[in-house]
Amino acid sequence: MQARNVEKVYPNGCHALKQVSLDINRGEVVVIIGPSGSGKSTFLRTLNQLETISDGTIHIDDISLTDRKTNINKVREEVGMVFQSFNLFPHKTALGNVALSPIKVKKKTRDVAETEGRELLKKVGLAERMNNYPSHLSGGQQQRVAIARALAMHPKIMLFDEPTSALDPEMVGEVLDVMKSLAGDGMTMVVVTHEMGFAREVADRVVFMEEGELVFEESPDRFFESD
Ligand code: ADP
Ligand code: ADP
Numbered sequence: 280m281q282a283r284n285v286e287k288v289y290p291n292g293c294h295a296l297k298q299v300s301l302d303i304n305r306g307e308v309v310v311i312i313g314p315s316g317s318g319k320s321t322f323l324r325t326l327n328q329l330e331t332i333s334d335g336t337i338h339i340d341d342i343s344l345t346d347r348k349t350n351i352n353k354v355r356e357e358v359g360m361v362f363q364s365f366n367l368f369p370h371k372t373a374l375g376n377v378a379l380s381p382i383k384v385k386k387k388t389r390d391v392a393e394t395e396g397r398e399l400l401k402k403v404g405l406a407e408r409m410n411n412y413p414s415h416l417s418g419g420q421q422q423r424v425a426i427a428r429a430l431a432m433h434p435k436i437m438l439f440d441e442p443t444s445a446l447d448p449e450m451v452g453e454v455l456d457v458m459k460s461l462a463g464d465g466m467t468m469v470v471v472t473h474e475m476g477f478a479r480e481v482a483d484r485v486v487f488m489e490e491g492e493l494v495f496e497e498s499p500d501r502f503f504e505s506d
Pocket of ligand 1: 295
């Protein structure tokens with residue numbers, strides 16, 4: 280993933296991103312930190328075209344997000360996103376949530392989508408909960424379903440926007456463990472989080488944003504070293 284000189288000005292005039300440039304190599308885990316309102320969430324959303332940018336360029340491998348000819352659905356297939364609020368479909372079971380996009384977007388048969396979905400739900404530790412509706416899952420379980428749902432599209436890169444911020448403290452660990460295991464599998468990940476333990480342990484690089492600018496990036500070892 281390569282972002283170059285990305286600018287975002289919202290319609291109300293808010294200048295949320297200023298000359299943000301960032302390269303992320305395949306298999307790298309980048310953690311973005313910074314105060315509230317510094318543009319972290321805006322930047323993540325530009326990476327899957329939930330937000331258009333005002334200037335600059337973004338590429339995911341050979342796909343240009345800024346070329347008008349690029350199919351937005353293609354981008355959404357390549358870029359998985361997990362939000363603070365789990366955003367599951369309430370009327371579908373865990374498995375139904377995970378199988379939905381492969382059926383609708385990738386045109387897989389229900390059988391194939393559900394077989395893959397079961398594997399993914401096992402991977403996130405929900406083998407026993409596949410047929411539960413979201414209202415019968417804890418927050419941590421719902422977030423793990425959301426991760427499995429994003430993975431079902433076989434994305435090239437996964438974006439996490441404060442994935443544990445809405446969870447009760449006792450559920451944070453189970454979601455971070457799933458994210459750690461994804462990182463261990465070599466998934467390319469961009470994570471906005473306040474979980475410094477995760478950053479220290481899992482990140483290849485820590486990026487700090489302030490007032491719409493990317494002010495510095497560093498290895499976790501340097502970032503967390505005490506002086
Ligand atoms: P962070 O994720 O670091 O908290 P955000 O990306 O949410 O920061 O916000 C960056 C700035 O952009 C803030 O000043 C925020 O108020 C503003 N902003 C975010 N979303 C919108 C929007 N949809 N319209 C206008 N301004 C927005
Ligand atoms: P986050 O930082 O997790 O995105 P926020 O509370 O900053 O959470 O934003 C929640 C939602 O409100 C987002 O969809 C964001 O785009 C929108 N938003 C944030 N600031 C503004 C703003 N100044 N004007 C309009 N929408 C905003």
